Amino acid sequence: MQKVLGERFTVLAVNHPMGNFLDAFYHTGYYYTFVGIMQVLAALLLLIPRTVVLGALIYLPIILNICILSLAVRFDGSQITSPLMLCAVLFLLCWNYHSIKHIFPFNYLQVNSVLPKKEELTKRFPLKFFTGVFAVVLFVVFHTRLFYDIMPRNSYSDCITQCTTENDKGCYTFCDCIHKQGKSLEICLEELNNVP
Template sequence: MLLANIFLLCWHYDRLKFLLPIKDPQPVNLPKPIKYSNKFPIKFVLGSASAVAVIIAGVISMSTYAVMPENSNGDCISRYEGTNRTTAAAEFCDCVHNKGLPLDTCLEIYENTPDDVATTNK
């Protein structure tokens, strides 16, 4: 929405420039062009698309951790039920929720905790 508003303000700059605190704006009567150029809208759309792509890339890069804490300790532990990392997950969740250590430290503890012993199928 912000990008659309900026687009409209730029598009109608010639009408709005008299509202800006610029020294002595002189009204200029320019002849109406025979053919309008699409140069500005195309550049604006490309710029807006690249801004959205950067935002999406930022959101994706923030969620690159394979292990993330949930909102509560119980939710965090239940996320790993049925895996071979329940002990490591319990240590990780305790580290984040109860001890309050930084995420990088807790991830290091998670990675250094050995896997649970796999049960043999009979």
Template sequence: MLKLRAIYNEARADKWFQRFAVFCRIVLAISFLPTSIVKIMGQRFAEGLPHNNPLGHYFDALLLTGYYYTFIGIAQLTITILLLIPRTALLGAIAYFTMIINITVLTYATRFDGTRLITFMLLACLYLLIWDYDRLKHLFIKPTETTAPVIAQPLGKKLRVYFFGGCIALITLIIAGTFYIYEIMPGNSEEECRNQCGSKNPNACQVFCDCIYKQGMPLDTALAIFNRTKNLRKP
């Protein structure tokens, strides 16, 4: 624990890590700005997403919730402002995390094509929470009188290489992993859905896309029909 604490202190004092924290704050704030304005104006989010898409069903229902939809937009705009102000950045990161974790689970559940980007946003928010660990820990850990450990041999540039190299490796893993996490996906349009039908189980894939975009079936129902159709072709 003392070694981790020492590495944390070194990272906090490093300008590269400080700039990365500012970068994450700005990017996360920008990500919520257009979505909040759309909701406050009472417009459907992701207007280009078909209504029969699994996530399109969700956005249609959310739009019909009235002032709750507007409330979400106001909350997102408030989080945007909190993230941009240094003194309130931690509060903004905490509020952002409560929303982005919900959005992440939603995108994985509906097999949304933008899942990778949402995952990166979640990781950026986690970085901000870890960055302000010294302030955040008082919510969970009883403060004690301890002196900060001193690093005998600072890692220096190696710490940057380890961290940012690890970030690149994690991003690569997420991008590669999400290609194989699902056998079939609805895509963001009917065309995208059918474009994946040229490899395995083309007939079952076409049936799946028909269930989603022609008949407007729920994702679980379409997947069940896809699996039945796929299994019928097996000897």
């Protein structure tokens, strides 16, 4: 709703890679408001069972963009939640595949023989499904936490908490580069790699 109302939705410094992006995004004018309207519309459509497929189709490109952006700039704020939200919308689309399968140029007979019809689903506790969901959540959490050796974090003080010792020159150089000098993530990572 903050986007719809034309307000900023973050207090990240412009020096932070995500803060820089969000500041530029805020200054796009009606595009910023349009994205907010589409997010609210998708949320409302997802709440109504009859329109859940339309809501999921609208939300898919939005959350895919947020997910890729969060991973690209190593943003702590949505690094775990956005991949999980992407998985959730993909699950909704798979669950409602019978409603959207006709837009795909596949052989419908093969698809119908592989996927059960909605009426054939049982009320048994879906142990396999919840085991799979649990495995995906664990994978996302561990992958996002262990994938990067250093992150910009949200502030300089948060960033230097990653530095293992006071002599970790590379870590301090990276945090200073991002938060105090305001250089891009690529330049700061290059400087980090050049520190002996």
